[in-house]
Amino acid sequence: MGRNLQSEGRLRPVDLARVHGLSTQAVRNYEEAGILPVADRSPSGYRAYTPLHAGALRAFLALVPGHGHQTAASIMRAVNEGAVDEAFRLIDESHAQLLDDRRTLRAVESALRDLGPAAVPDPEPGGTFIGPLAEQLGIRPATLRKWERAGLVRPRRDPRTGYRVYDDADVRDARLAHQLRRGGYLLERIAPLIAQVRAAGGLEPLEAALGDWHGRLSGRGRAMLAGAAELEAYLRERG
Known part of the structure; x- marks a missing residue:
């Protein structure tokens, strides 16, 4: 039939x-x-x-x-x-x-190239406070607070003083956000990039994953x- x-x-x-x-x-x-x-x-x-x-x-x-x-x-x-x-x-x-994803990838690659390891001194053991970090980056503390509201950095609060404490990952995210802002990126475009770094577990794993990211975009x-x-x-x- x-x-x-x-x-x-x-x-x-x-x-x-x-x-x-x-x-x-x-x-x-x-x-x-x-x-x-x-x-x-x-x-x-x-x-x-x-x-x-x-x-x-x-x-x-x-x-x-x-x-x-x-x-x-x-x-x-x-x-x-x-x-x-x-x-x-x-x-x-x-x-x-897809084009926006390609631009995101290029922005991450550019930020990684420009983000030299000596750009900011290592944070103090146990973390650093908002004033020293702002001074290291050459920005105002209010800018860091604005970035926090936008989800770019997520400092913890000292249980005794209530002060913001930035650990290694926070300093890394602040450095990356600072580099991208200098490149003209708006906060709403930086947020997903920072999320990519966090999901990858840091800059080095993210850098290692860029080739795969390129491949997936080409495949699409x-x-x-x-x-x-x-x-x-x-x-x-x-x-």
């Missing part, structure tokens, strides 16, 4: 599922989510897909690696609803995010190209 359906240009859910290693339920779910066009039903209620549905599935699966599942689904829904300009807007947003870029090719083929098929 499957061969007869396919010879007529009609496909069962299992025909689409097998090609991509999916379950038939996943194919049905994609249709219900609007990722695939609505399929015709036989008199007995069975779905009858066509090569157009196969093209939609290929396009969606190709878009996922570059844009993520949620955005890829939104792109396909927009196309299937005839809102092609909305689909293009979503694609543009993904490309803009290539995946977006592959997704665009499949989406263009689907758009041509839709006419």
Whole structure:
């Protein structure tokens, strides 16, 4: 029966599922989510897909690696609803995010190059207070307090005096924030960079991870190209 359906240009859910290693339920779910066009039903209620549905599935699966599942689904829904300009807007947003991620990477690399180990003396054992740290950086204590409110530094409080105490990691973050501010970066752009440093466990692990970061961004870029090719083929098929 499957061969007869396919010879007529009609496909069962299992025909689409097998090609991509999916379950038939996943194919049905994609249709219900609007990722695939609505399929015709036989008199007995069975779905009858066509090569157009196969093209939609290929396009969606190709878009996922570059844009993520949620955005890829939104792109396909927009196309299937005839809102092609909305689909293009979503694609543009993904490309803009990738560009922003590349700028973030360049900013981190630049800051690491410019952040010499002797730029600021080592903090005192047990931490340093706001006044000495501000003096070392050549900024006002109020600036450090502003950075704290923005989440760039997270000093602890001395339980006896209530004074801010900056440990090694805080001094590192303050140095990096200072370098990035000198480079013209706004606080809201610095915050995610500092978060990257913290997640990596410091500057050295982050520096070692930059190559992998480059690779992941390049992979996303290539995946977006592959997704665009499949989406263009689907758009041509839709006419």
